[in-house]
Amino acid sequence: MVSTSVNRTAATRAAASRGTAVRGKGQSSAPPDRARVRQARAIAKALAELYPDAHCELNFSNPLELLVATILSAQCTDQRVNMVTPALFAKYRSAADYAAADRAELEKLIASTGFYRNKTAAIIGMAQALCERFGGEVPDRLDDLVTLPGVGRKTANVVLGTAFGIPGITVDTHVLRLAKRFGWTTSNDPVVVEQEIAALIPREEWTALSHRMIWHGRRVCHARKPACGACGLARLCPSYGIGPTDPVEAAKLVKTGPVDALR
Structure with a gap:
């Protein structure tokens, strides 16, 4: 199943300052031979x-949907996530919807993806942070994304590369x-x-x-x-x-x- 494309006009905006790989602690700055x-x-x-x-196998129509789907994909196949997200995305259409979600209802919708209690906490926490600090919109900077609950560099890079076109x-x-x-x-x-x-x-x-x-x-x-x-x-x-x-x-x-x- 091929993911739905989203508007990529943000791809060219200051790309050099976002989504960059960082040097690990103690790593040499010398270039490889x-x-x-x-x-x-x-x-x-x-x-x-x-x-x-080759492309991302998660189905989505906007950055928020991809962010939620990527959180759900931990320890779960993309195929299973794609079976769950149509009903999920129909019920929760904005960060505010997720932020105000009834925990039991959300857990029930995503239960088949595994670790559903932790994922529910991460999704609600992530959405609340989006509403509180980013106007309900998914940021297109890695440094901002990794401050969200449940979002590490791996998830952030999926969203940057696939939803925003930022490498x-x-x-x-x-x-x-x-x-x-x-x-x-x-x-x-x-x-x-x-x-x-x-x-x-x-x-x-x-x-x-x-x-x-x-x-x-x-x-x-x-x-x-x-x-x-x-x-x-x-x-x-x-x-x-x-x-x-x-x-x-x-x-x-x-x-x-x-x-x-x-x-």
């Missing part, structure tokens, strides 16, 4: 060829795993990983790269047993061989079907 940059950009190009249509690197479990396998990082700290990927890949590619890495992680480069022998990145990946290299055996591991249903 040219060989690492060439390798990373070759992988990014190959991913673009493998997944030219951001979404370091979820797939992006973290693939970045380590590609040799782009050795860290487990998402902020450090974000900074290290940003040093290798041009800013304008950050959002699309995140989607492509997520798609590849869900389909081919699995956590426990990657399908190395069926991977389009085999010749470029320094971790080739950690999974089956026999093409027939590896092909059996490749997940197909709607990407939003894969984890």
Whole structure:
């Protein structure tokens, strides 16, 4: 299922000052060597060829809907979230609606996404903060987004890149795993990983790269047993061989079907 597009006129407004990756504590400011940059950009190009249509799988029609859907997607498939949000978005149309929501009613609507009590608290708290500090509108600055309850850098970068067209690197479990396998990082700290990927890949590619890495992680480069022998990145990946290299055996591991249903 393809997400609904939103007005992207904000994409060009002071983009250089928003959604930027930050340097992790103790990280060197020295740029990566040219060989690492060439390798990373070759992988990014190959991913673009493998997944030219990669995009966010959450359905939404405005930044608030995407923000709520992204909060719901924690420990839940996008497919399940997309089953829940039509009724949710029909009932709650503004930040004020969520801020004044009856907790029990909201919990019931989102129960099937899991961890519904925590998610309900995060959504109501987030909406109250929007009303109190941002006029009920979702801000288009990372520094503002991460001050909202339930919103970390990962969620903020999803909203910036997908709803506002402002480049951001979404370091979820797939992006973290693939970045380590590609040799782009050795860290487990998402902020450090974000900074290290940003040093290798041009800013304008950050959002699309995140989607492509997520798609590849869900389909081919699995956590426990990657399908190395069926991977389009085999010749470029320094971790080739950690999974089956026999093409027939590896092909059996490749997940197909709607990407939003894969984890």
